[in-house]
Amino acid sequence: MDTSPTPAPVSGRATTRxxxxxxxxxxxxxxxxxxxxxxxxxxxxxxxxxxxxxDDPFVGLMAAFATFAVGYFARPFGGMVFGHLGxxxxxxxxxxxxxxxxxxxxxxxxxxxxxxSVGVLAPLLLVVLRLAQGLGAGAEYAGAVVLSSESAxxxxxxxxASWSGAGVWIGSALGLSVFQGVxxxxxxxxxTWGWRLPFLLSLVLLAVSFYIRRRVTETDSFEAVxxxxxxxxxxxxxxxxxxxRRLLVALGSNVILSGYSYIPxxxxxSYLTDNVGLAAGLxxxxxATVLVSGAAFMPLxxxxxxxxxxxxLFLCGTAFGILWPFPMFALxxxxxxxxxxxxxxxxxxxxxxxxxAAQAAFLPEMFPPALRYSGVAFARETxxxxxxxxxxxxxxxxxxxxxxxxxxxxCMVVYxxxxxxxxxYSKYFRSDARQGTETDFAAEEAWVHxxxxxxxxxxxxxx
Numbered sequence: 001m002d003t004s005p006t007p008a009p010v011s012g013r014a015t016t017r018x019x020x021x022x023x024x025x026x027x028x029x030x031x032x033x034x035x036x037x038x039x040x041x042x043x044x045x046x047x048x049x050x051x052x053x054x055d056d057p058f059v060g061l062m063a064a065f066a067t068f069a070v071g072y073f074a075r076p077f078g079g080m081v082f083g084h085l086g087x088x089x090x091x092x093x094x095x096x097x098x099x100x101x102x103x104x105x106x107x108x109x110x111x112x113x114x115x116x117s118v119g120v121l122a123p124l125l126l127v128v129l130r131l132a133q134g135l136g137a138g139a140e141y142a143g144a145v146v147l148s149s150e151s152a153x154x155x156x157x158x159x160x161a162s163w164s165g166a167g168v169w170i171g172s173a174l175g176l177s178v179f180q181g182v183x184x185x186x187x188x189x190x191x192t193w194g195w196r197l198p199f200l201l202s203l204v205l206l207a208v209s210f211y212i213r214r215r216v217t218e219t220d221s222f223e224a225v226x227x228x229x230x231x232x233x234x235x236x237x238x239x240x241x242x243x244x245r246r247l248l249v250a251l252g253s254n255v256i257l258s259g260y261s262y263i264p265x266x267x268x269x270s271y272l273t274d275n276v277g278l279a280a281g282l283x284x285x286x287x288a289t290v291l292v293s294g295a296a297f298m299p300l301x302x303x304x305x306x307x308x309x310x311x312x313l314f315l316c317g318t319a320f321g322i323l324w325p326f327p328m329f330a331l332x333x334x335x336x337x338x339x340x341x342x343x344x345x346x347x348x349x350x351x352x353x354x355x356x357a358a359q360a361a362f363l364p365e366m367f368p369p370a371l372r373y374s375g376v377a378f379a380r381e382t383x384x385x386x387x388x389x390x391x392x393x394x395x396x397x398x399x400x401x402x403x404x405x406x407x408x409x410x411c412m413v414v415y416x417x418x419x420x421x422x423x424x425y426s427k428y429f430r431s432d433a434r435q436g437t438e439t440d441f442a443a444e445e446a447w448v449h450x451x452x453x454x455x456x457x458x459x460x461x462x463x
Contacts, residue, residue: 021151025144029167037175071134072389078138079377086373101136103206110199142377161360162302250379252422259387301357309432317354321416
């Protein structure tokens with residue numbers, strides 16, 4: 001059986017370096033998901049009318065969610081290109097480029113003309129900028145967790161890597177809060193020009209992120225890879241050739257975050273406003289509250305993963321994710337705002353946050369340093385392209401077909417089950433008992449490769 005890892009002493013210098021890297025990673029994730037949070041809210045409330053020129057609310061919403069999906073289809077390509085560069089030229093320079101691509105694209109969305117002004121050119125320009133957003137985002141979070149986990153002492157890797165996940169939801173909540181605040185300030189003008197202001201603010205956040213990232217140093221793991229003679233020239237090609245099962249496990253483990261989480265995080269806005277009857281401002285406030293709750297618990301669960309094991313924690317989150325969707329929707333249908341908030345917060349904290357916190361260190365530990373950036377980016381963004389961008393579309397279509405939420409709840413159960421099975425089979429590639437010290441972490445990689453070809457150690461070895 002796996003045993004709980006024993007934390008090792010941490011020096012002050014190591015702690016300072018870990019904090020700088022984690023703060024820089026978290027702020028980058030904040031900017032990335034501020035942008036994506038804005039887009040999700042705007043797609044639901046503004047873009048369905050402003051850019052597509054249709055009087056049918058369903059058609060407009062489907063078109064808006066389709067452009068939302070476009071960004072996710074671009075993310076694997078960004079992950080492959082920038083993941084390769086991250087493994088070849090370094091984590092830090094690539095993260096600067098991806099951050100700039102995200103921030104500038106979002107700012108430009110804030111100055112796009114609408115369908116009434118330029119006709120079909122309006123949605124085309126929106127798609128181009130959404131593609132640019134997706135390319136940048138395709139490697140930003142992967143780089144964040146790789147940089148923070150490699151910079152952290154092994155016994156605190158889960159805690160420091162989880163800061164990036166907290167940045168994701170703080171960014172999303174900030175985007176929603178700014179959107180709500182501008183809506184309150186501008187009134188009816190929000191639907192003509194006020195919605196642009198939150199997008200333009202992205203440029204300010206971008207400048208702050210660059211300022212914070214200036215003091216981050218390259219990781220020792222990458223420096224060691226750069227100095228070695230056997231570093232692969234095309235890391236992703238080697239992964240696809242020699243580590244197919246490892247990649248499959250990593251892909252499956254991300255399904256709960258790339259599919260499941262986008263029901264309560266994005267699609268639920270349309271359900272709350274169109275079916276439950278909440279005002280748009282209140283629905284945004286509910287969503288922001290849920291995201292902030294998740295962010296608040298993220299470092300706590302990251303630290304818990306350091307003590308009880310990332311894999312064990314991940315399994316607990318996926319198991320709860322299977323149990324909660326049907327009760328969650330039943331509680332939402334009470335139409336009581338406090339009950340709705342409680343239902344969504346429980347979903348986020350007990351399932352999505354637990355899995356996000358565990359995954360932040362879990363995924364980097366699945367891959368050796370020379371392949372790590374490419375492996376994490378490919379695993380996250382491929383599943384994201386398949387599920388994250390399409391889940392709001394699928395949920396909208398399912399609700400239209402069934403006139404009920406039960407097919408959507410069932411879809412969430414399926415996503416969580418796939419993740420649970422994948423994390424269970426990760427025992428062939430990593431062990432919680434070996435995450436506590438640098439020696440054990442290095443031994444983990446040797447131990448993985450000592451097993452059957454492409455398959456890692458035997459089940460008996462990790463049972």
